[in-house]
Amino acid sequence: MPGLGEVIPAPGSSTDVYAPNPEAVVVAIDPGHGGCLDWGVPDPSRRGAAYSEKTMTLGIAREVERLLSAQGVTVVMMRERDEALAGDDYPDLGCTGPAWRDVDGDGQAGFEETGRVRTRDELQARIDRANVARADVMVSIHINSMTQNGVVFEIAATQTFYDDETPWGVDGSGVLAGAIQADVVAALDPVAAYERQDRGTQAVAYYAISRQWQDGDSCETPGDTWCKPHRALQMPSALAEVGSITLRAEQDLLVSESGQTAAAEGVYRGVIDYLADRSQAxxxxxxxxxxxxxxxxxxxxxxxxxxxxxxxxxxxxxxxxxxxxxxxxxxxxxxxxxxxxxxxxxxxxxxxxxxxxxxxxxxxxxxxxxxxxxxxxxxxxxxxxxxxxxxxxxxxxxxxxxxxxxxxxx
Ligand SMILES: [Zn+2]
The missing domain is CATH 2.60.40 (Immunoglobulin-like)
Incomplete structure (x- = not known):
């Protein structure tokens, strides 16, 4: 082992992901939703759990994990299976998972009418996992539902969100989101036998990827998507709506192996492109x-x-x-x-x-x-x-x- 203060050479590799030293890289992957209570967006086709957002996001995330791990990168999964981290115990709805935890420290835990208490604890648990792992990036994978005022739009689209209000928002998260968006579109379009939309990136601070809470922020308006976590992610992040559940053909594709592989390949390529461009870390x-x-x-x-x-x-x-x-x-x-x-x-x-x-x-x-x-x-x-x-x-x-x-x- 080299002595104190001596430079340890970069191992070098022929990998796609950060070739100088892929083992130094940590990627946090959040398969959106999960567990008994949270299936993700409503599925107009009502075909059950196998066709729900939580199942599709887990399948895609696992494939991203496999691709990154094969290159020697450490992957931190926010969830490994159909589970919720902050608890899932609501017998009234037939859910008998782990006991509730007050993860965000607001004095409340569990499931109530709005679901906001549970959601904040769950998302805080996922944020904490990425932060304590000191990940390079965190990518949250979701499937969108194209509805407005109860009207379902049968369209397929990819869109990626990021928060531009963190210190690394525009140059970090924005670049990561842009790379993931372009690469997911490029990967999914060729395997889709229907028209897909590229909705680009947008700076929208969903709770899972939001900046840190500041004095004056509010969290108490029902439906307030601008609510800020008290412990926010400490690294660049993006939330990718890789496809949509409201077009039956897209739902079928994202449940299939070819669709999941393509979506995962897109996320994976996006992470590679981001790391290949990052100057100081x-x-x-x-x-x-x-x-x-x-x-x-x-x-x-x-x-x-x-x-x-x-x-x-x-x-x-x-x-x-x-x-x-x-x-x-x-x-x-x-x-x-x-x-x-x-x-x-x-x-x-x-x-x-x-x-x-x-x-x-x-x-x-x-x-x-x-x-x-x-x-x-x-x-x-x-x-x-x-x-x-x-x-x-x-x-x-x-x-x-x-x-x-x-x-x-x-
Ligand atoms: Zn979602």
């Missing part, structure tokens, strides 16, 4: 960090725990360009009972360590001292590279977060 690994014990209620995911003593970090350049020469590693602490920090602490201090100008795919092993502040309660550290262009967390490379101790309770 970092991955942090902490070999000695300790996994927190699973929480019986509340959030499912939380920051890993800081090892005792000095901390060994492995930094990897997972962008396409060399890092600038004058990068610094900065860190700050914040007292928090949240599973991890949604935003950077007010104060970030430079750590006493030299960060070499790594080329694409290269890594370096560093040891830093990260003393826990001498105050009571759980503290969470936020660690990020900072350079001439600002914090890498603001470029869409999620900060490394380490907690001083486990959470006291759910």
């Amino acid at each position: 970092v991955r942090y690994d902490v070999p000695d960090a300790v996994d927190p014990p699973p929480s019986p209620d509340g959030p499912l995911e939380q920051a890993r725990i800081l090892p005792v003593g000095d901390v060994e970090l492995v930094l990897t350049n997972r962008g396409m360009d060399d890092w600038p020469a004058d990068l610094e590693l900065v860190a700050g602490w914040e007292a928090s009972e949240l599973p991890y920090l949604p935003l950077a602490p007010n104060r970030l201090d430079a750590l006493a360590v030299d960060v070499p100008s790594l080329g694409p795919g290269e890594s370096v092993r560093l040891v830093v001292s990260l003393p826990v502040p001498d105050v009571a309660g759980r503290q969470v550290a936020w660690i990020t590279l900072r350079g001439p262009a600002g914090s890498y967390a603001d470029l869409g490379s999620p900060a490394l977060q380490l907690a001083s101790m486990e959470r006291s309770s759910g």
Whole structure:
């Protein structure tokens, strides 16, 4: 193993996905909806679960997972099967899944008339999974329903949404959404024996991909799609409506193997195109960090725990360009009972360590001292590279977060 501070060469590969170092890449895939209560959009054909949005999105997502994994990329699936993460326990509707969790910390959990409490907890659970994995990108896969005022439009279309209000919104999420949109259209059109529409990309901040909550935001108007999560995604993301369920031929295609393969190929190509264009990015690994014990209620995911003593970090350049020469590693602490920090602490201090100008795919092993502040309660550290262009967390490379101790309770 190379010594401290020595550059570890990029392994290099002949893969399609980030050839300098595909193993440094983490892609989070969200198969939209899932579980007993949430089948996704209403299906006018009423052909049952096999033809529902939740089943089609899972099939496509699994194929994306297979394609990426075959290239050595780590894939974090928001769900692996027909399941809901935040609970699915509503016997009145014949649903006897896991107990409800208050994932977003608003004091409410479970299914009520509007379904908003359940939806927010479920989407927060998925956001948390991508954030704690410090994914490069998060892609949410959905199937649209073309209806207006109860009228069903029998048309097929692809459209991709992103949020342009995050620091990495236009240059990160917007580029990712554009690549996915173009590649899904290019993959699905040739296998469709009917006309399809390319509806392009649109900046619409659906909750699953929305920017962070800010003071003054509201979440309480029924049907308010502008509602903001209290812990938003910390990396570029896109929500792809790869097709629509309201045209019977398109529904048949997206249930079939050829349709699912084509849609997945499109998403996969979009992720590749995005990564091939990304200039600056970092991955942090902490070999000695300790996994927190699973929480019986509340959030499912939380920051890993800081090892005792000095901390060994492995930094990897997972962008396409060399890092600038004058990068610094900065860190700050914040007292928090949240599973991890949604935003950077007010104060970030430079750590006493030299960060070499790594080329694409290269890594370096560093040891830093990260003393826990001498105050009571759980503290969470936020660690990020900072350079001439600002914090890498603001470029869409999620900060490394380490907690001083486990959470006291759910
Ligand atoms: Zn959907």
